[in-house]
Amino acid sequence: MYNKYLAELSKEELLELIELYAKNWLAHDGVWFQSIERKFGMAEAMYHDEEAWKRFTVIEAKRIKEFLQLPENPGLEGLEQALHYRFYGNLNEHECIREGNRLVYRNRDCRVQTARSRKGMPYHPCKSVGIYEYSGFAATIDARIKCRCLSCFPDCTESPDGCVWEFYLEEE
Structure with missing residues (x-):
């Protein structure tokens, strides 16, 4: 089932709509x-963010894996392909670099951190959420893949953006 109006859009309009949806x-x-952060503080907001990402990242990865028709264990090649199709892939400048038996995913400019900085808000301490998000996504694509954080706020070795x-x- 699909929205019949989408079938009437050009490829350019569909790409624009995907960005809008993202x-x-x-x-x-x-x-x-x-909303949670304002009412209950950062710790409570982080708890709920982590809980949401534990579930959402698996849903997202399963759907992308099925869409790309990846095999059961597609390895780092399959993960690299899947990472480009995440919602964030439409919003944040990112790159994937293969170095031997590892894949490095670098998010160069995060819309969340940029927006918080622009609004005068402190950076989002997203490392704990990212651990669930990226580890869960990778493991859903291929259960053999493990994930390690190299730089993420508040433990940045690179830009906090x-x-x-x-x-x-x-x-x-």
Whole structure:
């Protein structure tokens, strides 16, 4: 089932709409988080953010894996392909770099951190959420893949406007 109006749009219009949908999704994610943050504080907001990402990242990865028709264990190649199709892939400047038996995902400019900075808000301490998000996404694509954070707020070794994650196949 699909929206019949989408079939009438050009490829360019569909691409523009995908970006709009991604921005709307991220805006919704941000406004519910900030609502909890204002009323109950950052710790409570982080708890709920972590709980939501534990579930959402698996749903997102399963749907992308099915869409791309990836095999059961597609390895780092499959993960790299899937990472480009995440909602964030439409919003944040990112790159994937293969270095031997590892894949480094670098998010160069995070819309969340940029928006919080622009509004005079402190950076989102997203490392704990990112651990669930990226580890869960990778493990859903291929259960053998493990994830390690290389840089993410508040533990930045690079710019606080982005983050860096390393994926590798666990040796059997």
